[in-house]
Amino acid sequence: MTDLMGGIPGDVPALDERLDPPQGGWWSSPAVWFHRQTLSVQFLLASSVLILLAAAIAGYLISEEVSKNAAHDRAASTALFMQSILEPMAQELDEAKELSPATIARLDHLFGDEHFRSRFPYFELWRPDGTVAYSTSRQLIGRRFNPPASLVRALSGEVASEYADLNAGEHTLRHFSTRYLEIYSPVRRADSAAIVAVAEVQEDTELLHREIFEVRVSSWITVAGASVLIMLGLFGIVHRGSATIERQRQRLEQRADEAERVSEEIRILRDRSRLASMRLTDFNEKLTRGIGADLHDGPAQLIGFAVLQLEPARRAKNKSEREQSLEAIGRTLDEALCEIRMIARSLLLPDIDRLNLEQVVARAVKLHEARTGTSVRVTTISTRIPLPTVIKTCVYRFVQEGLNNAHRHADGNDQKINCRINGALLTLSVRDGGRRAGEPTPDRKNEGGLGIHGLRQRVESLGGTLQFEPGAEGATLTMTLDLGGGMLDE
Template structure:
């Protein structure tokens, strides 16, 4: 066991020897070179290094002391100046615990003046609980933060001065990026001397920094000053380059996000356009099939029957038989013509090009009343807004289909049309008191209209609107919403 432990100690000691030998080999040439120099050169080198070190340390200590004293003096002078201005605000806080709107307005006007704004960019009034009673940054008013160390000292009655902590929550909230000199001055009651609030003044430190820089130049040696200037110059260049790169990076990220967002919107719009095209094609196909079925099952059958009646006319033996057969043919053809006109009337619109919104609604309602013998209550919008023909057609078809459904499923009971315009949004509805079932929203063709809710929905959505069928206890309501803004009225 002893031999094994000794072996381990030997293994750990062995790697240290090459490192020690390397350091000796590195120091040996320096010592040899220094030893070959003259005494005057050795004195110059040793004293120069020592003087530079001492001057740097002395300059650091002196500049720190001067900076502290200058900050304290500046804080005392600023606090005394601000206390004379803020005494009325302190008395008001002592009495009511908050500032009146008039006092806030006066403070806003005071700190908006150029001589105050340039010297004191930011100002806050802190309450003892850490909340902000007033601030030139409006987003801080009424909020509570962790009390800064300077605030705690000021609440004890002392004037405190320190540089701004940029990581504090009250600074990150307003994206503060400059380390101003924060001066905390207590505000006391005029009668008891109790601290009722603390004024925090952010003072621009450019003048103070310049004074400190002059002291450093006097305390330091030329070499230390030159080294500092070179370092600061390089830091300024690097900082400027870094800031430029960061701004460009943020811009590229924003452009990339914008391009991605636009691409996604284009994709969604393309998909919607494709879906709308498919739905419109399907709707047109079903409309065409419906018209064909109506023509085949109605007029075509009647005309075919009329053709069959020509044979009795040809073989009639007497005038009475011939007249009777011709009368059947005429009646059949008249019935076929009536059905053809009914189908055509549902496909063609009346002349609505020169009508306004309420007139278009009234025209559709009157035609429905004449055809069905029912009554329709109309509450118009009272607007004389000029509408393009495509929107008038959509409104007419909406009213026509809504009233057809109301007549078919509610026997025309409680038919009512309501229209209003909210800003640029058109809201139009047709309701009844029939309590329709879910079949009311199907695409069945009421009274030969051949329109259907599905086709109407495609028409409304093609204009950017929405169509909704609502079931109620006392009936049903067909609702259409259409935004007339965004150039819709330019058509």
């Protein structure tokens, strides 16, 4: 229907269609795909990236710190162990330039143990000047090397550790190819706590690396678990709020769709009402012209003829001529009066205010049968209820027009009326059996009926529908009217 009243156009694309991403899948427009997700999903994706990044950084820093602490703890425990072993030799190292053979034998026995050597393959005892006082490698004893940085730190009283520098002189001499963990522990005199030497223990890093790996894994698992718990907790809170927002959004969309649908129905009804008003005005104008034409062509012509007969009556020479003229005038006036009454009967309704629906239908049928001399079969169901006058008037005009059509087009053959009320729905139909074989074409002269065009406007003005179904075996005119919505309270 053309939008006469400026309603909502019917070709506006839906909101979801305007928001659809371009064709080509998710990768063609990830930002659009992301914004189309619910708030909880957006939060889960964004927080996952941020929390995983933060967890990775925190896990790396923590694992590095834990690794350093593990190495430092290992160095401290090893230094404590060495201090307990070497403390009795501290005075000898301070007083003599070389260790006694008994002390060297005792150290050889101690560091020669297979279990001890599997963990600490090499051991050196350094003097403060960089001379090797004792070593499990015989070629180093008595030789002097540049003091390593960790040795200098140990001479200042702190336990130091570092991975072996394979380019150092003491290592190139022994052709080292493995970077052991070197732990430097100061050796002190028991009586004065003075540092007299530094013990260097080279520890195999396989066990240490395994322990560090275990520490790193446990720290990563701890950080990851805490991050997951935090993310799940926040996601639960956001998801609950997102679910509430989503439910409200769906309700708002439903209400918006319903409002749009109601607005469209109102627009259609408004257009229909305007069109019905225009057609009803046009019909009333045609009806008025028709009544004027009927009065002009019928009663007016007869009355004019009667007026013309007055002059012969005046000029009549005898009583017989006068009586003849007066008789013609009387017949003409009676015929004009009869036509005026016929026109008036087609315009006026009987007193239907006190009648129910069944009685209104019966009154229209009775007048039709009396006027046409035909019979009508009537079937009514649940029609003994009071109705507003406007509805009873519409029913009366419908029955009147339907029976007039049946009489004109089917010569009143097999006329049937079916009237029923089912709940709040009124259904009224008029049917005929069509023309019999061999019957002449009925007279189509207008007898003052409303016509289906005008009747349709009357029915639609009350919110009803009118259907006309012609056929070879007869035509059916059906009116459907919804009596709900407070219509019966009027």
